[in-house]
Amino acid sequence: xxxxxxxxxxxxxxxxxxxxxxxxxxxxxxxxxxxxxxxxxxxxxxxxxxxxxxxxxxxxxxxxxxxxxxxxxxxxxxxxxxxxxxxxxxxxxxxxxxxxxxxxxxxxxxxxxxxxxxxxxxxxxxxxxxxxxxxxxxxxxxxxxxxxxxxxxxxxxxxxxxxxxxxxxxxxxxxxxxxxxxxxxxxxxxxxxxxxxxxxxxxxxxxxxxxxxxxxxxxxxxxxxxxxxxxxxxxxxxxxxxxxxxxxxxxxxxxxxxxxxxxxxxxxxxxxxxxxxxxxxxxxxxxxxxxxxxxxxxxxxxxxxxxxxxxxxxxxxxxxxxxxxxxxxxxxxxxxxxxxxxxxxxxxxxxxxxxxxxxxxxxxxxxxxx
Numbered sequence: 348x349x350x351x352x353x354x355x356x357x358x359x360x361x362x363x364x365x366x367x368x369x370x371x372x373x374x375x376x377x378x379x380x381x382x383x384x385x386x387x388x389x390x391x392x393x394x395x396x397x398x399x400x401x402x403x404x405x406x407x408x409x410x411x412x413x414x415x416x417x418x419x420x421x422x423x424x425x426x427x428x429x430x431x432x433x434x435x436x437x438x439x440x441x442x443x444x445x446x447x448x449x450x451x452x453x454x455x456x457x458x459x460x461x462x463x464x465x466x467x468x469x470x471x472x473x474x475x476x477x478x479x480x481x482x483x484x485x486x487x488x489x490x491x492x493x494x495x496x497x498x499x500x501x502x503x504x505x506x507x508x509x510x511x512x513x514x515x516x517x518x519x520x521x522x523x524x525x526x527x528x529x530x531x532x533x534x535x536x537x538x539x540x541x542x543x544x545x546x547x548x549x550x551x552x553x554x555x556x557x558x559x560x561x562x563x564x565x566x567x568x569x570x571x572x573x574x575x576x577x578x579x580x581x582x583x584x585x586x587x588x589x590x591x592x593x594x595x596x597x598x599x600x601x602x603x604x605x606x607x608x609x610x611x612x613x614x615x616x617x618x619x620x621x622x623x624x625x626x627x628x629x630x631x632x633x634x635x636x637x638x639x640x641x642x643x644x645x646x647x648x649x650x651x652x653x654x655x656x657x658x659x660x661x662x663x664x665x666x667x668x669x670x671x672x673x674x675x676x677x678x679x680x681x682x683x684x685x686x687x688x689x690x691x692x693x694x695x696x697x698x699x700x701x702x703x704x705x706x707x708x709x710x711x712x713x714x715x716x717x
Contacts, residue, residue, distance in 0.1 A: 369527050370437030373430040380427060395420060396427035399508045414502035416631070417553060421512060428516035436524060439469055457583055459531060463538070464579040470517060471573035478566045481506050487559050494563065494609075495617030499556040499631040507562070511553045514565070518545045544649060551645070555638075556631045560613045564606055564646075571595065571602045599657055603650050610646040614639050 357364040365372070383393035400420040404411045444465040448458055482488055485504065503511075521542045525535055552561025578591030618624075618634050626635045 366527055366529070369523075370434050373433045377427070377430050377434065395423055397424070399424060399505065399512060403502060405502065414504060415508040416501050416503065417508075424512055425516045425519065428513055429520045432513075432517050432520040433524070433527075436466060436520065439466060443469075451584060453583060456531075459534065460579065461583050462528070464576040464583070468573060468576045468580060471569045471576065474514070475566065475569045475573055477510060478562055478569065481510055482562050482566060485559075485562075487563060492617070494560045494613045495621065498618055498621055498623065498634055500558055501556055501631040503558055507558055510562075511549065511558065514549050515546070515553070518542055518549065547645075548649065551642075555633050555642070557614075557642070560609065563609060567602050567605055567609075571598055574598060596657075596661065600654070603654050607647065607650055610643060614642050614646075 357367065380393050380396045383389035384397075399415050401416050401418045403414050403416065405414055406412075440462065444462050447465070448461055451461070453461055485507065487493055521538070525538060530538065549561065549565070552558055552564075574591065574595045578589075578595050581588045581591055618639055619636075621634060623632060624634045625632055626638070
């Protein structure tokens with residue numbers, strides 16, 4: 348992890364060396380890019396890594412507005428922010444999660460899930476706040492028609508494009524983190540599923556110029572996921588605390604309904620009624636019947652899969668709960684202890700007869716004369 352004092356050294360560029368020093372290596376690469384800003388010869392190349400590219404000045408009634416569109420150079424910017432995310436991941440792990448997990452004394456399996464939940468709680472909370480700010484300032488909530496009007500939405504504001512680049516960088520960084528964090532083989536398929544699901548939807552909204560709709564859907568999805576991972580953290584701290592899971596279960600189904608409704612409204616009805624319906628990748632226009640059906644099919648399939656997994660997990664949880672309740676009812680009653688016997692003097696009475704205590708006679712012994 349980053350900036351950690353280590354007593355054990357590993358061979359240079361060995362597997363263990365890369366795993367334990369990956370954040371430090373990433374920090375060195377980021378530092379090289381930042382140093383490049385100081386020199387005129389390398390400043391232009393350094394800006395290529397740091398700032399979003401493809402800016403366009405659009406004249407307005409009062410002044411000019413600077414907008415952005417996507418292109419191949421975005422991959423360089425995403426690569427730079429992947430290293431930034433790896434560094435932040437290591438800092439959160441070492442200075443927050445590791446200190447908390449030491450106090451909880453978790454098992455190896457729970458420790459892995461605790462680290463995953465802690466990282467995702469911080470990410471989802473920051474993404475919800477950032478996404479909500481972007482949606483409000485851009486006016487997408489007050490004007491829902493803007494989700495499909497004036498399509499294609501080729502030109503993006505700085506904050507919208509930067510948000511998408513950071514989102515792609517985070518989920519791409521999650522792939523090598525499976526190796527760096529030594530995730531168990533049983534957990535890798537599950538984590539790969541939701542990582543790839545996020546990458547497909549975020550990249551699809553960005554490349555198909557549906558960034559406005561993508562922001563609203565991400566806001567709903569991240570809010571639900573934040574509640575789920577927060578519930579898992581409370582559960583690891585106290586296994587009897589399941590109130591947040593009940594709240595998440597109630598919100599989960601409502602969120603799926605809202606996402607499907609917005610997708611059908613914006614893609615199925617909104618884009619279908621716009622005048623500009625043609626397939627023109629150069630202008631960023633993908634508003635055709637086949638493309639719309641493909642988008643709706645992708646969103647509906649993802650929501651149906653998530654709902655099926657949710658129902659399956661809930662049924663399994665209820666089955667385990669009822670099995671535990673039935674097992675408790677079948678436990679035989681504990682036999683009663685015999686009544687306490689009344690002690691009197693040196694012995695005790697049982698059924699009206701004086702018994703000896705500790706093998707001694709209850710009668711007083713006569714002293715022999717010398």
